[in-house]
Amino acid sequence: MFTSSLRLITRRTFSTSILLRQAEAKAAPQIQSSCAAxxxxxxxxxxxxxxxxxxxxxxYPEWLWECLDKQKTDDQLKASDFLKWKKKQINKINTKKIKNNNFLSQM
Structure with missing residues (x-):
């Protein structure tokens, strides 16, 4: 019984349908505009x-769709101007601290 279930598990692990689903999940989603032509x-x-x-x-030009990706623009800024990127990160942290302190003061 144990060997038959093991064969079933290994058979399913190496199934081509699983590989196809994994490839589809890794494929980048196609960005579409919210307005019809x-x-x-x-x-x-x-x-x-x-x-x-x-x-x-x-x-539309390709860069238009890329500017929506915050992670990509953040990585580009980090690579091109590290000091500007660091300042932006510090500002984000300070903003979070201020909002948290304001929230706690209202309680």
């Missing part, structure tokens, strides 16, 4: 001219 954006700031409309996702 052709949707008016209500960003008209000049009296003359037409209302701007949303474009297809492929028509």
């Amino acid at each position: 052709g949707t008016p954006l209500n960003l008209k700031i000049k009296k003359s001219g037409n209302e701007p409309v949303a474009l297809e996702d492929s028509e």
Whole structure:
């Protein structure tokens, strides 16, 4: 009985469906805009001219989608200007401390 369950476990461990699911999980999710192509954006700031409309996702530059990733922009800042990155981290820590102290003072 033990050997048959062991064979079943090893068979399932090396199944191709598990490998496919793991590969799908590791694949980066495709970022999509929240507006469908052709949707008016209500960003008209000049009296003359037409209302701007949303474009297809492929028509926007790649850097636009990358700026939404906070971890990537943080890593780029750390690599390019360490002192600026460190100052930003200290400001985040100080902000958390201030918010925590304000919360505790209200109790």
